[in-house]
Structure formats: structure tokens, C-alpha cells
Amino acid sequence: MTSPANPTDSPVVAFIGGGNMARSLIGGMIARGADPARVRVAEPVAALREALKTDFDVPCFATAAEAVEGASVWLLAVKPQVMRTVCGELTPVAQTNRPVAISVAAGITSSQLSNWLGGDVAVVRAMPNTPALLGAGITGLFANERTDATQREQAATLLDAVGPTVWISDEAQMDAVTAVSGSGPAYVFLLAEAMQDAGVKQGLPSDTARQLASQTLLGAAKMLTELDETAAELRRKVTSPGGTTQAAIETFEAGGLRELVDRAITAATERGRELSAANDD
Numbered sequence: 569m570t571s572p573a574n575p576t577d578s579p580v581v582a583f584i585g586g587g588n589m590a591r592s593l594i595g596g597m598i599a600r601g602a603d604p605a606r607v608r609v610a611e612p613v614a615a616l617r618e619a620l621k622t623d624f625d626v627p628c629f630a631t632a633a634e635a636v637e638g639a640s641v642w643l644l645a646v647k648p649q650v651m652r653t654v655c656g657e658l659t660p661v662a663q664t665n666r667p668v669a670i671s672v673a674a675g676i677t678s679s680q681l682s683n684w685l686g687g688d689v690a691v692v693r694a695m696p697n698t699p700a701l702l703g704a705g706i707t708g709l710f711a712n713e714r715t716d717a718t719q720r721e722q723a724a725t726l727l728d729a730v731g732p733t734v735w736i737s738d739e740a741q742m743d744a745v746t747a748v749s750g751s752g753p754a755y756v757f758l759l760a761e762a763m764q765d766a767g768v769k770q771g772l773p774s775d776t777a778r779q780l781a782s783q784t785l786l787g788a789a790k791m792l793t794e795l796d797e798t799a800a801e802l803r804r805k806v807t808s809p810g811g812t813t814q815a816a817i818e819t820f821e822a823g824g825l826r827e828l829v830d831r832a833i834t835a836a837t838e839r840g841r842e843l844s845a846a847n848d849d
């Protein structure tokens with residue numbers, strides 16, 4: 569988080585839900601200098617509250633109503649399936665205090681969130697990912713028409729603490745953002761698992777295979793983000809004609825990797841739409 573000249577200039581942020589995604593965001597914010605006293609967390613699971621207190625020294629509460637006391641920014645980080653109930657608990661205070669509600673929930677739309685919080689509420693949808701924990705996340709953002717410039721700035725500043733942010737002007741695209749970058753780390757972890765397992769099958773010790781696969785993914789990601797070359801160009805530079813890479817790439821292409829990735833991302837995008845539809849009246 570950008571360090572304000574006076575730490576009390578930063579808004580008090582209430583996290584509703586202290587699970588995996590909240591933990592990644594809180595960890596990233598604290599590592600970048602956010603004041604733990606200005607981050608409040610509602611989490612019903614006592615063990616998760618204890619871990620958040622121990623690791624980040626943030627005040628934790630069993631209920632959402634306690635956590636939002638004095639908070640002008642709410643970060644809703646519960647599962648899509650329980651979002652409506654959680655918003656229902658917060659409706660009176662949302663209508664009185666007029667916070668900006670930032671939701672990281674997949675699929676749930678800004679109009680659903682605004683309605684569930686009593687109507688006419690400033691809502692920002694954010695789709696971060698778990699590399700946020702290491703400050704290496706990326707977040708897609710969408711703001712509804714009720715948000716003002718200060719609230720959009722607050723949302724962007726909060727998420728900028730854990731990696732770059734990208735504003736989306738068409739809310740319908742948030743499901744595609746979710747499918748590419750929200751869920752994306754899991755695809756990379758799946759690839760890492762498969763590379764490690766295949767390396768072990770070819771005779772490498774497990775630790776060695778893990779180190780080789782992990783550092784290769786890190787190095788390739790650094791080239792993708794730091795060099796001014798496309799993924800296709802970088803791939804071609806590894807692929808010597810008639811060499812080992814060509815043998816592997818041809819196997820991937822023959823196996824339909826591109827179509828498989830397309831089908832996977834289409835399925836994730838559609839699941840986002842279903843999560844929204846399942847929560848409509």
C-alpha cells in the first residue's frame with residue numbers, strides 16, 4: 569500500500585472473511601507497510617482468527633458487524649454462496665455508514681451486491697489472485713456508477729499493494745478476468761505438478777524435479793513480464809529445429825493443449841456466470 573504522509577490518512581479496511589484470499593491480501597498489505605491496527609477482520613473460525621493475529625497482528629472478530637466498526641472500506645472475501653447472507657447481516661450499517669464495498673467473490677455482480685446491502689451502495693468488484701501474498705498478484709477492478717473518485721482510488725490503492733491493477737469498463741468481462749488470472753495460478757501449479765511427476769518418472773530425485781520445475785516457471789514468468797518479446801517469440805528461441813523442445817512442443821500440440829486451455833478457460837468463465845445466476849431472485 570502506498571505509505572501516506574500521515575498513516576491515519578489511510579482508511580480503516582474491514583475484511584469480511586479471513587480465508588485464503590483475505591490472508592494473501594492482508595499479508596501483502598502488511599508487508600508493504602500498511603498499519604495492522606487499520607485492518608480489521610471478521611472470521612468465524614477461531615483458528616483462522618488466531619493465525620491472522622499471530623502472523624499479522626491485525627484485530628480479528630467473530631462477526632462482520634464488529635469488524636466494520638469505523639471502517640469506510642469493506643473487503644468482502646467470503647465464498648460467493650454465502651455472500652448474500654453476509655451482506656444481509658450488514659445492510660443496516662451499509663445504509664447508515666455508506667462505505668465502499670469491495671468484493672473479491674467470483675461471479676457475484678455489483679448490482680447483486682448493492683441490492684443485498686440495501687441498494688444504492690458504492691461497489692467495486694476486484695479479482696485478485698493468491699500470488700498477492702508475495703506482492704506478485706494482479707487484480708482486475710470494476711467500479712459501479714455509485715462509486716466516487718476517492719472510493720475508486722481507495723480500492724486501487726488497497727489492491728496495488730499486492731501487485732498491478734487493471735480497470736475493466738465492462739462488468740461482463742470480470743468472469744473472463746476470473747478465468748484467466750483469478751484461477752490462473754492453479755493452472756500453473758497443475759503444470760508444475762505434472763512437470764515434477766514426469767521428471768521423477770524419467771529418473772530425477774523428487775526434490776531435484778521440484779526445484780527444476782519451480783525455477784523454470786519463475787524464470788519463464790520473469791522473461792514474459794520483463795522482456796519486450798511475445799510468448800510465441802520466447803518459445804521459438806528455446807525450440808532448436810530437430811531438438812528436444814520441438815519433440816515436446818509437437819507432443820503438446822498433437823495432444824490438443826491449446827484447445828484444452830481454451831475449453832478450461834471457457835468452463836471457468838461460464839462457472840462465474842452460473843454463480844451469479846444461482847444467486848438471482
Ligand SMILES: NC(=O)C1=CN([C@@H]2O[C@H](COP(=O)(O)OP(=O)(O)OC[C@H]3O[C@@H](n4cnc5c(N)ncnc54)[C@H](O)[C@@H]3O)[C@@H](O)[C@H]2O)C=CC1
Nearest residue numbers: 584585586587588589610611645646647648672673674696
Ligand atoms: N482463493 C483464490 O485464489 C481466490 C478467491 N477469490 C474469491 O475470494 C473469496 C474467498 O475465497 P477463499 O479465500 O478462497 O475462500 P475461503 O473459504 O478460504 O475463505 C472464506 C472465509 O470466509 C469465512 N466466512 C464464512 N462466513 C462468514 C461470515 N458470515 N462472516 C465472515 N467470514 C465468513 C470462512 O470461515 C472462510 O474462512 C471467494 O468469493 C472467491 O471467489 C478471488 C480470487 C482468487
Ligand SMILES: O=C(O)[C@@H]1CCC=N1
Nearest residue numbers: 673674746750751752
Ligand atoms: O475458484 C474460485 O472460484 C476462486 C475464484 C478465483 C480463484 N478462486
